[in-house]
Amino acid sequence: xxxxxxxxxxxxxxxxxxxxxxxxxxxxxxxxxxxxxxxxxxxxxxxxxxxxxxxxxxxxxxxxxxxxxxxxxxxxxxxxxxxxxxxxxxxxxxxxxxxxxxxxxxxxxxxxxxxxxxxxxxxxxxxxxxxxxxxxxxxxxxxxxxxxxxxxxxxxxxxxxxxxxxxxxxxxxxxxxxxxxxxxxxxxxxxxxxxxxxxxxxxxxxxxxxxxxxx
Numbered sequence: 423x424x425x426x427x428x429x430x431x432x433x434x435x436x437x438x439x440x441x442x443x444x445x446x447x448x449x450x451x452x453x454x455x456x457x458x459x460x461x462x463x464x465x466x467x468x469x470x471x472x473x474x475x476x477x478x479x480x481x482x483x484x485x486x487x488x489x490x491x492x493x494x495x496x497x498x499x500x501x502x503x504x505x506x507x508x509x510x511x512x513x514x515x516x517x518x519x520x521x522x523x524x525x526x527x528x529x530x531x532x533x534x535x536x537x538x539x540x541x542x543x544x545x546x547x548x549x550x551x552x553x554x555x556x557x558x559x560x561x562x563x564x565x566x567x568x569x570x571x572x573x574x575x576x577x578x579x580x581x582x583x584x585x586x587x588x589x590x591x592x593x594x595x596x597x598x599x600x601x602x603x604x605x606x607x608x609x610x611x612x613x614x615x616x617x618x619x620x621x622x623x624x625x626x627x628x629x630x631x632x633x634x635x636x637x
Contacts, residue, residue, distance in 0.1 A: 461611045465618055468581075472622055475577060479570040479630060487565035492634030495560055501631050504547040505623065508582070511540035512620045515613060522609055527601055534593055537616075541586045548579045571630060578626060581619055588612055 518533035552572070555561070562572040592612060596605055 475574045479574050482566040482570040485566035489565045496631050496635055504544050505627050507540045507543040508623050511537045515616050538589050585615055
């Protein structure tokens with residue numbers, strides 16, 4: 423028979439078969455694990471959605487229907503500014519996570535607000551680009567290329583908008599309830615989502631804009 427170990431009472435000397443249970447103050451319960459696992463499953467489903475949209479653009483991306491090509495439509499200078507805004511927002515969110523782990527809610531709030539500003543700059547430049555394209559007649563109905571472009575970039579922009587709204591909701595929750603275990607878990611989920619959107623945008627910039635203009 424395998425010997426069993428006993429938990430030594432506080433203040434007593436531990437025997438050879440005794441052990442101590444140490445509480446590190448962190449939430450390691452099944453609810454935390456289930457939330458993170460569920461969010462990873464959601465991100466994987468989003469990967470499938472974007473994978474399909476990239477595949478559609480790969481098939482339709484050169485069907486211009488005698489209309490304008492990417493080199494005629496895209497200004498890489500403006501797109502680079504939008505790209506850096508989104509990439510900087512990922513860095514500032516990382517600073518917010520560091521402040522959260524240090525228990526500095528005020529600094530975390532500042533970095534989250536800076537992240538939101540960068541996100542809104544990116545959204546504003548995306549909307550300005552869409553408005554310009556529609557104004558010159560490069561609408562989604564003009565060609566298969568433009569249809570796939572608007573769907574792919576528009577889907578990403580909707581995700582950034584949802585993430586920005588989520589960020590403001592999280593700020594309200596932080597101000598109301600403080601740095602609770604639940605809010606820290608929400609911060610972690612939003613961090614995964616935000617960095618995921620950065621990775622998707624790098625692929626969009628490389629595959630749609632850069633390749634389209636250079637080639």
